[in-house]
Amino acid sequence: MSINHPYLLFLGDAHDALAAKTAIGVWQWRPEACVGQLRLPGCVPSVDLPELSVAEGWARGARTLLVGVVNRGGVFAQDWIDTMVAALEAGMDVASGLHARLGDIPAVAEAARRGGRTLHDVRHPEGSFPIGNGEPRSGRRLLTVGTDCSVGKMYTTLCLHRALEARGVESHFRATGQTGIFIEGSGVAVDAIVSDFMSGAIEQLCPAAPEDHWDLIEGQGSLFHPSYAGVSLGLLHGAQPDTLVLCHEPTRTHMRGLPGRPLPDLASCLEANLAAARVVSPAPRFAGVSINTRDLGPKEAQALLGRTEAELGLPCIDPARGGVERILDAML
């Protein structure tokens, strides 16, 4: 899947930032790929981009209307449909990470067909994927893994990608979730693939490359999350990482969505991921730990990073506080 830039971000009638977090994430990481935002009456969140109609967006070069907002109750309101149809009629494609399929909305499907436009349903990957084979391939590959879901794997991976680019090292960000895919314009939503093809799809996403090229692969879930660990393992085996970074959110009291289930300790998480990586990679190693300390004070954060670093013997950083340079040093 490859999605045309630049985007007109559709925030719909989102009632809070969480509902529009995909649009906000794309704006934060790729502001230069966004020409503006389109907000319907009642929309609360906003990003720092001009408010544009479909026609204005098209005039400023938008090639895809990005539905970066969650619809409530799975039903599409008429004004959403009207906006999508108008974008298609103006000449844009439409991309969405919603569970519902754009092509299942008759007016949208018909407008796309009529104009020869493409509908990108990131959660409904099309085409066929190969079965994974685990064959060794050239190039360097880093995978972010986590103690839990939503602990900063995409954020850390993007920070590492930026920092590598700044050092002039050839690298690609490989997106495996919807927001990452919209940021990069390509990728594969691994949790939306038929399970038989998980590792093969990831092998295809980060193929053999020159020896000094880095693929930085966005991880998903956690080997310790009973809802998603199978996805995490299929992704890990497809990624064939020689280098890993563990991501963690220290204030979480239980695994995401599972009250009462404690998080694994970091050392167990390092060991389980290394053991699984050895199935496909001869000598995988961790280059560091990325801890999201947003909810801690600066002193508390520094103490936690220092303590964890001493315990694990690995660089422990918060990308948002001190950057990722120490992990980069360990990688290179």
Add this chain to the structure above:
Amino acid sequence: MSINHPYLLFLGDAHDALAAKTAIGVWQWRPEACVGQLRLPGCVPSVDLPELSVAEGWARGARTLLVGVVNRGGVFAQDWIDTMVAALEAGMDVASGLHARLGDIPAVAEAARRGGRTLHDVRHPEGSFPIGNGEPRSGRRLLTVGTDCSVGKMYTTLCLHRALEARGVESHFRATGQTGIFIEGSGVAVDAIVSDFMSGAIEQLCPAAPEDHWDLIEGQGSLFHPSYAGVSLGLLHGAQPDTLVLCHEPTRTHMRGLPGRPLPDLASCLEANLAAARVVSPAPRFAGVSINTRDLGPKEAQALLGRTEAELGLPCIDPARGGVERILDAML
């Protein structure tokens, strides 16, 4: 998915037993659920059942035409289509484990619609599955796991189920692959599910049960097979087993489909599966090892079983040579 018995087994124009292995497996394990076989000109394999036309099958009570054969090149020959349409017109459902979808054959889809019949595409699970939650649930659950694919997990699970029934213990066989599903008449093809829902689908397949009830769950793949390990882990977490049995095929020189890749040793396999099972189960343990010694002489087989048993400290049996009673003793 629940498939009506009894079956009329369709062997098509299979050129060898391997092409018809699903039909043969169903006949071996559920002969009483099969009224006959329907073979087209040129069909080589045969099972010990009367050769019946569609009309004869219907007259003898067949309720589902089971397409238990692989079609070559993914294309359906006209005589296959004619047979399926005739079965639907006679009043039967049609069930298939093929990659192609029955409903994509216009004549078949139309005949099913006209007669109000059901098309079962085991490799295209319909309906929605929940996300897994790993919540502890009551009842005993055994999962077979493997060093590799196709090492006897379904066979061992079915043998254990039979033996438990013979002892009067309440139990269910829970099928997770196409042949198992046809044998049982229900189940879920875990490798055909969208990966996000793997563990949830298996949780649904073997729900909470009375404390002394056993669910015997057919395993898939291997945690050490880079093509499928994610499926194996999602299945393991959904199964929440308190008891496991490791299955192995000792003459295999490499992982199935991956020349050059050695099999894991049995002790590593035990340890990796226990570590993964602990995420969802407080004290999982292995009740034994099931080794398929078909390609060994009786003396060699006995020596291997004895040696492995001494090494691992677990009952090691071949269900086809000495039965599964010693594993049952360890389970109960």
